[in-house]
Amino acid sequence: MPERLIIAIDGPAASGKSTTARLLARQLGYAYLDTGAMYRACALQAQRKGVDLGDERAVQSLLQDLDIRIEISGETNSIFLGSEDVTAAIRAPEISALASSISALPPVRHKMVELQRKLAASGGVILDGRDIGTYVFPNADLKFFLIASAEVRANRRWLELKSKGIEADPEQVLRELIQRDKNDSARALAPLSKASDAIEVDTSQMSVAAQVATLHRQVLKRLDIPAVLLAKHSGFCFGVRRAIQLALDASQSGDKVCTLGELIHNPQIVGKLAEQGIRLCGEDVSNSKVIIRSHGASKEVLAQLLSRGNEIIDATCPYVKRAQEMVSSMAGCQVMILGDPGHPEVVGMISYGDEKTRVVQADTDFGTEVWDTLCIVCQTTQKISDLQTLVTRLLPKVKELRVFNTICRATSERQQSAQALAESSDLMVVIGGKNSANTRMLQQLCQTITHSVHIENETELTPDLLTDYARIGLVAGASTPADTILAVYNKIMKIIGNTEAATRFEEIPLFKEESC
Numbered sequence: 229m230p231e232r233l234i235i236a237i238d239g240p241a242a243s244g245k246s247t248t249a250r251l252l253a254r255q256l257g258y259a260y261l262d263t264g265a266m267y268r269a270c271a272l273q274a275q276r277k278g279v280d281l282g283d284e285r286a287v288q289s290l291l292q293d294l295d296i297r298i299e300i301s302g303e304t305n306s307i308f309l310g311s312e313d314v315t316a317a318i319r320a321p322e323i324s325a326l327a328s329s330i331s332a333l334p335p336v337r338h339k340m341v342e343l344q345r346k347l348a349a350s351g352g353v354i355l356d357g358r359d360i361g362t363y364v365f366p367n368a369d370l371k372f373f374l375i376a377s378a379e380v381r382a383n384r385r386w387l388e389l390k391s392k393g394i395e396a397d398p399e400q401v402l403r404e405l406i407q408r409d410k411n412d413s414a415r416a417l418a419p420l421s422k423a424s425d426a427i428e429v430d431t432s433q434m435s436v437a438a439q440v441a442t443l444h445r446q447v448l449k450r451l452d453i454p455a456v457l458l459a460k461h462s463g464f465c466f467g468v469r470r471a472i473q474l475a476l477d478a479s480q481s482g483d484k485v486c487t488l489g490e491l492i493h494n495p496q497i498v499g500k501l502a503e504q505g506i507r508l509c510g511e512d513v514s515n516s517k518v519i520i521r522s523h524g525a526s527k528e529v530l531a532q533l534l535s536r537g538n539e540i541i542d543a544t545c546p547y548v549k550r551a552q553e554m555v556s557s558m559a560g561c562q563v564m565i566l567g568d569p570g571h572p573e574v575v576g577m578i579s580y581g582d583e584k585t586r587v588v589q590a591d592t593d594f595g596t597e598v599w600d601t602l603c604i605v606c607q608t609t610q611k612i613s614d615l616q617t618l619v620t621r622l623l624p625k626v627k628e629l630r631v632f633n634t635i636c637r638a639t640s641e642r643q644q645s646a647q648a649l650a651e652s653s654d655l656m657v658v659i660g661g662k663n664s665a666n667t668r669m670l671q672q673l674c675q676t677i678t679h680s681v682h683i684e685n686e687t688e689l690t691p692d693l694l695t696d697y698a699r700i701g702l703v704a705g706a707s708t709p710a711d712t713i714l715a716v717y718n719k720i721m722k723i724i725g726n727t728e729a730a731t732r733f734e735e736i737p738l739f740k741e742e743s744c
């Protein structure tokens with residue numbers, strides 16, 4: 229359980245404090261305390277009672293009778309005067325000006341600060357205001373000072389009023405804001421100022437999401453939590469490793485070697501193999517050793533190669549082979565292969581069946597079809613949820629349903645660890661060939677949980693892809709090499725301003741699933 233911090237966010241009006249604080253509190257599971265709302269409630273009461281702020285005794289008596297209550301539920305604050313909910317009423321423009329004046333009075337500040345300290349003492353809270361980092365909590369764990377140009381801030385305030393149906397003159401909003409800045413900065417007690425240890429953030433050109441992400445990254449840093457984590461199961465699987473090794477071994481022999489289609493769905497690896505002389509088979513494969521890629525090949529293609537006398541190096545993934553054998557062993561049964569009909573693995577698999585074998589997807593329309601017996605086999609890189617959907621849809625239409633879960637372990641593991649990481653990430657970066665089925669499945673899965681991008685390598689990463697997100701998860705398909713994952717990790721770290729590059733794949737921090 230990480231330490232629960234007290235986080236101070238100070239800054240002038242409309243610099244983005246409350247919006248940022250609220251959203252950050254939601255992301256961290258913290259409480260939010262809007263200290264300005266307290267001064268506003270005080271101002272509202274003074275206005276209702278017609279208190280002259282220059283009359284010390286009248287102010288003292290106002291404070292004595294003042295029954296301010298603030299109900300905090302996560303990032304939501306409801307403020308009450310007695311039993312009346314004044315959360316909306318305190319946002320009127322005349323109350324803004326009066327709050328600024330009343331907040332300069334020492335007895336008012338003492339009462340409010342006492343309340344604020346009490347409410348936030350146990351930590352796990354974000355407070356926004358003018359003096360949180362300098363006066364209310366000078367020892368706050370983390371302090372921010374948000375700024376923005378007066379024009380930008382006045383425009384935000386004007387838009388906010390407009391959204392509430394309040395028509396205001398933009399010039400006047402700007403004048404009042406500048407006046408309020410002056411009042412808040414010039415008062416004798418706890419004026420608006422930046423604490424020496426506060427992190428300044430200029431929000432003038434930032435989106436709200438970018439503001440929140442900027443602060444969230446600092447929270448992670450303060451808590452020593454890595455901002456970028458790699459899913460526990462990522463990158464090369466056993467079948468891919470084996471296929472590459474078989475191809476490299478074959479090329480060592482000095483014989484002509486070619487692969488029947490891309491050995492794996494990763495352009496970088498295919499390019500590297502080509503540099504070693506291992507190219508795709510052309511029309512003429514005579515005198516060549518032919519490598520069957522990890523996706524396998526159809527029965528007919530194998531028979532043709534054998535009849536031509538080619539030496540075959542079979543790099544078919546053992547899991548794919550098992551699925552092919554299953555299809556073959558079910559001859560006579562109506563077989564459905566859950567998969568992508570155009571994918572080479574499925575093209576190979578279907579050749580092991582007969583006229584009763586067909587390829588389906590989770591959402592295939594079966595119309596009024598019914599069956600006595602059905603057998604289901606999967607392309608090894610399918611999503612388990614799609615298999616579950618298909619089974620659920622078929623059950624009412626069949627007397628006997630035999631399901632063979634041929635989704636390979638590496639695929640299931642990658643999907644499970646991607647899912648776990650996505651659940652605690654603001655952005656998932658899915659790395660792998662655009663033509664890689666298992667990588668595309670990871671992307672599909674992740675984007676149902678959080679924001680997600682699929683990239684082939686680090687060259688596709690730009691700062692604007694990352695600015696809105698603090699916690700970034702990485703996952704890579706079974707055909708993605710470790711050096712690509714490392715390059716992506718280092719580029720992200722550089723973009724987010726972290727200079728701690730990893731020199732080896734093993735140095736990338738892993739997401740610990742058991743800790744969530």
Ligand code: DC
Pocket residue numbers: 241242263264265267268324327328331332356357358359360408412
């Ligand atoms: O953040 P706000 O606009 O709701 O604040 C209203 C006024 O309250 C602001 O002009 C100054 C005062 N204030 C303060 O003096 N100290 C705080 N911690 C928060 C607000």
